Amino acid sequence: MSFPEAMETGFQVAVDMVIFTLVDRDLKACLMRREHEPFAACWSLPGSFVRLDESLDDAAQRQIEETLHVGDAYLQQLYTFGDPSRDPRRRVISVTYFALVSKDRLPADSFADTSGATAWHSVYALPTLAFDHEDILNYALTRLRYKIEYSAVAFELLPDEFTLRELQDAYMIILNDHKLDKANFRKKIREANIVEPVSRYRETGGRPAKLFRFRDDAQLETKARRFFP
């Protein structure tokens, strides 16, 4: 990463990405191993400086493409971290995003290679992270959990066709709550009118499971419901 010397005295603006995927019945985030000081050999979030002629969203999208070779990922801006001491070298304003990428959009070798510069880590067993990246990741996880409560973004983490069991598993893994009732979950999904059946089935250990896909015209966000007061 390079930038003109003249800018070293001003602000650097970066995007830092918390990229989630669901794989092996686990919620994982993409991390990169740092080569240089500070925090050399530590893990950190993928990030990049924003170019002067580039929007923040474009910078975030570009960072995902460079890291994972995935285009058009689901993105949401989270929060901007700008403490003067968060980077010991210079003043960096970090605009953070979370991204959701389904595992079948990722290259097949994406999960095999644990020795390389990038690797997927379970959010339930994170290594020590550089800078304030642990705060950022935990914040992203909180926001993701809130978001799936009132919107249907979970499908961004699933393949195009999925069973209702797989959808329920996605919710349980993300929320770290494995006590959802199957019957009630299905009833809500049916009433929300967000999925439609396809005429295929998935082989399982027992009775084959009907496959569904998300409806193009689905209402993806519920209106906030008042509960305080």
Added chain:
Amino acid sequence: MSFPEAMETGFQVAVDMVIFTLVDRDLKACLMRREHEPFAACWSLPGSFVRLDESLDDAAQRQIEETLHVGDAYLQQLYTFGDPSRDPRRRVISVTYFALVSKDRLPADSFADTSGATAWHSVYALPTLAFDHEDILNYALTRLRYKIEYSAVAFELLPDEFTLRELQDAYMIILNDHKLDKANFRKKIREANIVEPVSRYRETGGRPAKLFRFRDDAQLETKARRFFP
């Protein structure tokens, strides 16, 4: 506002503030009249460039003090706007906040003076705003409405002691929904355990109203309740 010439080629980082108050049974935002081009004579949000050694929150707090002479206001960061063309002169990254200020913390002349550089405008009758400030203000209003649904921030807009009617009015004005049922509202407030009575009453047209204050130890945010699914 001045900044070193050397920085003109890099990023400017600004905080833009949407400052709300409740007055005259109306929700109002603080706006400033611009003196110079672009958008000369237009209204805009109070904002200021962040200093190199200052955190974003500090810059936001400082901006409120400079504009309204109010310290320690309730602040929340909202979103960061960074489109390359949002300011025609140079690249400005704007970190936006909303702030809530009770009217009794404001100087008495704050509402009289409508000819000056700053003035309070009803969010239900806004003038044309400079830059993308209309987007920012509408976004802040949406976020405020969401927030009072799951937290008790409304008290930041009320005096220290208030009647339950005043609290209910605050909700109705902010939500622009004047159909809240009195009995049900009071029941929820009682059960939420966030206010305690003081031994004084407010004179009204009829029976005097008991005054309450917010409990120091109140649980100000409810946990998200799952509804999708």
Added chain:
DNA sequence: TCAAAAGTGTTCAGCTTACACCCATGA
């Protein structure tokens, strides 16, 4: 004694929760 505003209790519909049960498939 009447108007105005504070303050409370009760009912009913609808939703959530818990749980029991049936179905389709492969071994």
Added chain:
DNA sequence: TCATGGGTGTAAGCTGAACACTTTTGA
């Protein structure tokens, strides 16, 4: 025919919406 996982119906209990009612003050 049994194990496995898919798929559904229903009763109990709780929550929220609607509304009627009582209380306390000043004029």
